[in-house]
Amino acid sequence: MFRLKTIKERLKSLVYAWRGLIYLLKNEDSFKFQSLFSIIFIIAGFYFEIKTSEWFAQLIVITIVLSIEGLNSAIEQLANYIQPDYDENIGKVKDIAAGAVLVSGIFALVVLLLIYIPYLLAII
Numbered sequence: 001m002f003r004l005k006t007i008k009e010r011l012k013s014l015v016y017a018w019r020g021l022i023y024l025l026k027n028e029d030s031f032k033f034q035s036l037f038s039i040i041f042i043i044a045g046f047y048f049e050i051k052t053s054e055w056f057a058q059l060i061v062i063t064i065v066l067s068i069e070g071l072n073s074a075i076e077q078l079a080n081y082i083q084p085d086y087d088e089n090i091g092k093v094k095d096i097a098a099g100a101v102l103v104s105g106i107f108a109l110v111v112l113l114l115i116y117i118p119y120l121l122a123i124i
């Protein structure tokens, strides 16, 4: 009985998480933009028939970027909620969260360049 309730609760958490993902896709421009980019790279992966190890690397960087972007949006929402007015500390918190997005973005760019440059050179 207890176990069943736990499973039910877990399923509920999944529904809440799904709701959060839909919110990000509908309302957060940066998340939408990065999702679009991710889809383009997934299509490129099929087009160039990249190796399994390259698929792993690509999917990992996509997951990292989208996850950190989602967390950044959550921090922005929370910051706007607790302090809608100008506040130096809130600005710092938002800058730090944006910095984390930048780190993952640079890392993703380097990995994707390492994957695709050889394929692009081969068709030139």
Ligand SMILES: Nc1ncnc2c1ncn2[C@@H]1O[C@H](COP(=O)(O)OP(=O)(O)OP(=O)(O)O)[C@@H](O)[C@H]1O
Pocket: 028, 029, 030, 076, 083, 084, 085, 086, 087, 088, 090, 091, 092, 094, 095, 098
């Ligand atoms: N309440 C605030 N007080 C002080 N500075 C702020 C405040 N809100 C935003 N800022 C500054 O403006 C920058 C941009 O914040 P903003 O909330 O507009 O995010 P954004 O980068 O436009 O993200 P998104 O486009 O995803 O909404 C912050 O990194 C911070 O430097």
